[in-house]
Amino acid sequence: MSTDDLRARVHDVLPGIRRDLEDLVRIESVSADPERLGEVERSAEAVRALFEAEGFATEVTRAAEGTAPAVIAHKSGPEGAPTVLLYAHHDVQPENDHADWDSPPFEPTERGTRLYGRGAADDKAGIAAHLAAARVWGDDLPVNLVVFVEGEEEVGSATLVDLLAQHREELAADVIVIADSGNWDIGVPALTTSLRGLVRVDVEVRTLNHAVHSGMWGGLAPDALIALSRLIASLHDDAGDVAVAGLHAGPAADVEYPEERLRAESGAAPGLEWMGTGSAVERLWTKPSLSITGLDAPKVAGASNTLVPAARARISMRIAPGDTTENAVACLRRHLEEHTPWGATLGIEVVDTGEATRIEASGPAYDAARAAFREAWDGTEPIDMGVGGSIPFIAEFLEAFPEASVLVTGVEDPDTRAHGANEGLHLAEFERVILAETLLLRQLTT
Incomplete structure (x- = not known):
């Protein structure tokens, strides 16, 4: 089919794809919520049925009994054609406080240029884009297609490695398209070629065996909150760069990120100064960052006039491409041990980790994309x-299928608000994403 024919076919299938996407959004497939595991199961079955209706051989599978369901679907193209694996995930983040949403989170709602709802972009639109490309081509597929839709990405893909091993032959492909990222801006497409890794640790500082009167002991015995505050403050230098020795940092692409766009997209308070040194994209993409995402300490309301004996903080560290979680954990542990003040007792518990990814995006598949x-x-x-x-699982695909070209694409844009309230899909961009994937399947055969 010509490009004009494909463009027309995308336009024709779009209303049905939109209905299919809205039906998926209505399923509350929150993998982090044990009470909604039935919804995750229902979501997997809905995805399986959608691809079965397009002539795919389908199955719902899981790494072991009691783990999240994934969907695998196959449809053959011409003999000798390349095999393309299309990845997305059908589980979604918790919606949190419904009061923060302008419309019900699981009722897809169009406002302006967007379709709002939890999963409307991340990542049920990824599923819908794959479905749309398959529907456009119908029985005239130019390639062999394998679809893999995971059910636990939002809780860390704990069994993905097992699934990839169990279904290695079924999932083996020449090209892997991972639709779980985004584009640079509305109207500006992108390939994602690097992602930072993640290390989260819980740190406890203890100075006393029990609380004591602040008047009787203040000035001699340090309280745990002061000690923890000093420890947290040591994590950055005066410029705001991460002060943990031994972490990797590298250069970033020469991409301009305008100041006004940075402020609008970050929600920066008026007058806020940025942390760190280097270009904006270096600080966001190729240098480490450290944040405190939680504290266990007495509330201000009702706080007694005593020295707090112990306090905890959760540290979320993003590590640069080229670094490893093993090195990052060791560097952070060493820094915390060396900077804990006044001989306080330090406890460190690693919560979870995910490796960084760097893709050498050159070769025929990337040219085709x-x-x-x-x-x-x-x-x-x-x-x-x-x-x-x-997105730690990308590194797992690269390791499992080292000969494949991995293309990281997606439907998101800077105002998608994935994981937050009022998550939304830009509908015009969604149509372009579908057309791009449809064209890609043709380009991979030339």
């Missing part, structure tokens, strides 16, 4: 972008 993007976005040149967040 860039050509497809240019066509779908009417001549706009795609960029190679990094992502400051972490």
